Amino acid sequence: MEDTLAFGRDVRQQAEALGRNPNEILILPGLSPIVGQTPEEAERKYQDIASLVSTHDALNYLGRYFNDIDFTQYELDEQFPELGSFARNGWESATDRLKQLARDEKLTLRQMAYRATTPKHAFIGTPTHIADTMQAWFEAGAADGFMLSGAMLPTGLTDFLDHVLPILKERGLFRTEYEADTLHGNLGLPIPENQYTAARKQAESPAEMAMTS
Helix, strand or coil: CCCHHHHHHHHHHHHCCCCCHHHHHHCCCECCCCCCCCHHHHHHHHHHHCCCCCHHHHHHHHHCCCCCCCCHCCCCCCCCCCCCHHHHHHHCHHHHHHHHHHHHHHHHHHHHHHHHHHCCCCCCECCCHHHHHHHHHHCCCCCCCEEECCCCCCCHHHHHHHHHHHHHCCCCCCCCCCCCCHHHHHCCCCCCHHHHHHHHHHHHHHHHHHHHH
């Protein structure tokens, strides 16, 4: 959430510096929830998803963050290798985060490879946990809403609609009907004026003023 808050502040500041209304910038993180009736069930679902990737592909995917290093030279089930400052000239923030994760959770190379290909995020758990997390992000200003981007299991979307969405509606956090018939309207955003129309109006205004005078 802290990273998303910082991202939103940065985007809005840049928009304002370019003459845009920062209040018309909406941050809508992608959300791929994994819903379980218990934390253990949600964890099992996550592990099932993570295991769908072959070890070979997982190592290759992890390696792309580290200048395509060949991770097969290291022992799979030993502690993630100490790479020092290697590859920090590329995906610096990503490699720092991955190395810190490996240290914090004492992950092996194999575990780290699977975690890189199938990231473990905050929206894995019971319906109440997921609803609580979404509410916390929304109320903190980290998200103005969410894009449901690819439920990771065949039943993932149904699980969310059946078990999480009713909680959000009960809390008044999700609409019970649409307010408008356009995306702009439902996001609460004004329809921007076409830039060419605006330029034409600006070009015509001096002529109109001359005629009236």
